[in-house]
Structures are given as structure tokens and as C-alpha cells.
Amino acid sequence: MNLQTFIEAVPGYLWSDGNGSTSGLAMTAELFLLSLVPGMALAVLLAISQAYGPRLLAWPVRGFTWFFRSTPLYLQLMLIYYGLSQFDIVQLGWQNDRPFWLLFRDATFCATLALVLNTAAYVAELLAGMMATFPRQEWVAGEAYGMTKWQIIRRLVLPATLRRGDPGAEQ
Known part of the structure; x- marks a missing residue:
């Protein structure tokens, strides 16, 4: 392979897989942009409730941050994509005009949700520690x-x- 062939082939690998769908780099950028702002906003709310909220609210927030910080992101992705679809409220939602199944059958939505919750847990712990100081x-x-x-x-x-x-x- 020469340099010219490499230069011609790289954009195809970065932005398309040849079937009209996005590649890994484009999907990663999309998920990053979709999950950053909601994750940060949720993190600020969680940090405020953990640092200055009532104890009845601080303990569930600590449990949330503990769970999402102590489990691998891959497990969280699997639990959200495969696990939540096992509940009747999600599975039968399309029959009763509930939008849950329409959301949770989409892999991009599930990945974005997992990344938002994971980002919120890590950043909330960081911000709560700084608020304490x-x-x-x-x-x-x-x-x-x-x-x-x-x-x-x-x-x-x-x-x-x-x-x-x-x-x-x-x-």
C-alpha cells in the first residue's frame, strides 16, 4: 500500500462503512455530543442535592453515584438496552400508546442514556467534593x-x- 491509497481510504473508514451508515468515529462523536450537556446538567443537580440537600435526598444520590461508579460502563449499557426491555411497561408500551418501547428499542437512545447517567455520576461526585470545600x-x-x-x-x-x-x- 502506498501513501496515496492510504489517503484515499482513510475518510471512508472514518465516516462511513460503505452501507450508508455512520462509522465508529462518527457514532462516537454523536454519542459524545448527545450525552455531554444532559450529563453535566444532571451532575450539577445531583451534586447540589448531595452537598446541600436534605439527607433523605442525599442518600439516594449517593446510592446512584455509587452504583454507576462501581459498575463497568459495558454492564450499564447491557442493563439499559437488554434489561429494561424485559419489563412489561416497556415491552407492552407500544400497545397502550406508551412511548417507552419506541425509545428503548433504539440502541442510540440506550447508549446515550447510559453515557448520560455514567457521566452524571462521575461529575456529580467531583462537584460535590468541591462544594464541600x-x-x-x-x-x-x-x-x-x-x-x-x-x-x-x-x-x-x-x-x-x-x-x-x-x-x-x-x-
């Missing part, structure tokens, strides 16, 4: 300005946490 003096300063708990979280804690969490999230 938020300086108490800044919290008191927010209270001195008359801010409520949720205003302090939204205006002081979240921006500081996201700025400090940027290097850790890049890994």
Missing part, C-alpha cells in the same frame, strides 16, 4: 448580603465550584 466565610458573606440558601448556591457556590472544577473535569 467552599469557604465558610464566603457563605457567611452571602448571608450578610441577605441572600437565601439557594441564591448563595446559585450565585456563589456554583460559579466558584465550576471554576475550580475545570482542571479536574478535563481529565
